[in-house]
Amino acid sequence: MGSVGKGPWLDDDEQKAWRSYLLMRKTLETHMERHLQREFGLSGSDFEILVNLSEAETGRMRAFELGQATQWEKSRMSHHLTRMEKRGLVRRESCDSRYPEVAITAEGRAAIEACAPEHAARIRKFFVDVFGPERLTALGEASDEVVHTIRQHESSDCPPEVRGA
Amino acid sequence: MGSVGKGPWLDDDEQKAWRSYLLMRKTLETHMERHLQREFGLSGSDFEILVNLSEAETGRMRAFELGQATQWEKSRMSHHLTRMEKRGLVRRESCDSRYPEVAITAEGRAAIEACAPEHAARIRKFFVDVFGPERLTALGEASDEVVHTIRQHESSDCPPEVRGA
DNA sequence: CCGATCTGGTTGATGTGTCAACCGGGTCGG
DNA sequence: CCGACCCGGTTGACACATCAACCAGATCGG
Numbered sequence: 001m002g003s004v005g006k007g008p009w010l011d012d013d014e015q016k017a018w019r020s021y022l023l024m025r026k027t028l029e030t031h032m033e034r035h036l037q038r039e040f041g042l043s044g045s046d047f048e049i050l051v052n053l054s055e056a057e058t059g060r061m062r063a064f065e066l067g068q069a070t071q072w073e074k075s076r077m078s079h080h081l082t083r084m085e086k087r088g089l090v091r092r093e094s095c096d097s098r099y100p101e102v103a104i105t106a107e108g109r110a111a112i113e114a115c116a117p118e119h120a121a122r123i124r125k126f127f128v129d130v131f132g133p134e135r136l137t138a139l140g141e142a143s144d145e146v147v148h149t150i151r152q153h154e155s156s157d158c159p160p161e162v163r164g165a
Numbered sequence: 166m167g168s169v170g171k172g173p174w175l176d177d178d179e180q181k182a183w184r185s186y187l188l189m190r191k192t193l194e195t196h197m198e199r200h201l202q203r204e205f206g207l208s209g210s211d212f213e214i215l216v217n218l219s220e221a222e223t224g225r226m227r228a229f230e231l232g233q234a235t236q237w238e239k240s241r242m243s244h245h246l247t248r249m250e251k252r253g254l255v256r257r258e259s260c261d262s263r264y265p266e267v268a269i270t271a272e273g274r275a276a277i278e279a280c281a282p283e284h285a286a287r288i289r290k291f292f293v294d295v296f297g298p299e300r301l302t303a304l305g306e307a308s309d310e311v312v313h314t315i316r317q318h319e320s321s322d323c324p325p326e327v328r329g330a
Numbered sequence: 331c332c333g334a335t336c337t338g339g340t341t342g343a344t345g346t347g348t349c350a351a352c353c354g355g356g357t358c359g360g
Numbered sequence: 361c362c363g364a365c366c367c368g369g370t371t372g373a374c375a376c377a378t379c380a381a382c383c384a385g386a387t388c389g390g
Contacts, residue, residue: 010289010293013298023308027236045376080376117174123175127186130310142189145295238349240350
């Protein structure tokens with residue numbers, strides 16, 4: 001309807017861009033996830049964990065670090081590590097009593113090394129190359145700004161908690 | 166490692182942009198979804214369905230049309246409509262024998278009208294305004310291209326199916 | 331020393347998504 | 361007319377994510 005700041009509404013162009021973005025997001029995610037699953041039996045979540053572990057010098061990290069890296073809820077992490085452990089991709093090791101570390105297994109490393117090249121090739125083909133360098137850079141920057149804006153917003157009325165008293 | 170087209174690998178800039186995108190995607194989605202859920206008791210999925218129904222002239226659509234609009238799997242649609250029906254947001258109506266239509270209820274319409282303005286305002290604040298008009302347009306275009314590229318790829322080796330016999 | 335609170339982590343219940351199998355009516359080739 | 365299959369839709373089993381509750385060690389005020 002109106003144009004500038006008046007109502008909250010998006011004008012047609014804005015709406016169109018937003019919906020295009022939503023569609024890309026879904027299409028890309030579905031495509032990538034299905035590829036990983038069908039060809040290699042890994043979910044996107046599995047992949048995310050394995051990437052992080054395999055990039056660590058030691059092949060082991062605390063669950064907490066993984067949480068920071070992936071931005072997952074701690075309970076999601078715990079549940080998923082349990083499932084991955086059951087499948088032999090990962091191992092929980094209680095090194096210093098509490099705070100167990102999680103280590104990638106040989107099997108886990110084999111799995112990710114098997115799928116990483118094809119996965120990267122797909123990112124290139126369907127995302128990097130389609131955007132091209134300029135738009136890709138612009139997107140990266142804008143993405144960082146969006147994340148920053150949201151974090152700023154959330155830290156400004158969430159952490160105080162209900163300190164209304 | 167290598168740079169141009171050789172291996173499938175992404176160079177540092179590309180990797181950085183990709184990861185920024187992934188982080189934005191997750192941050193934005195989480196933020197929007199939580200807002201809807203906490204303030205209005207609607208999931209992102211609920212919202213998507215209700216938007217589509219409320220935009221239809223008649224307030225009713227075939228499940229199939231909803232599927233096209235949302236790009237959901239048919240089983241997901243069926244399950245979710247069942248859940249929404251149970252909550253009174255939506256109603257399945259068998260008009261002409263088979264192929265029942267789904268209609269938005271008064272309650273459903275009230276729900277979406279209640280949350281739409283704030284939802285739109287958030288999209289504006291955290292996405293549209295942060296990108297700004299030029300980058301937003303560029304993203305919209307690139308998104309369409311990505312979707313097109315993926316669809317092209319999928320229609321070129323999927324529909325034939327296992328017609329090997 | 332004792333309790334309060336914080337923090338990293340686990341657990342169980344529940345809601346949601348996905349896959350594969352199935353159903354019922356059309357349509358088409360024989 | 362009959363079977364094959366195509367298609368929109370449903371179902372059930374299972375994988376997964378989220379939430380709230382809980383646990384154990386640490387830290388700190390009294």
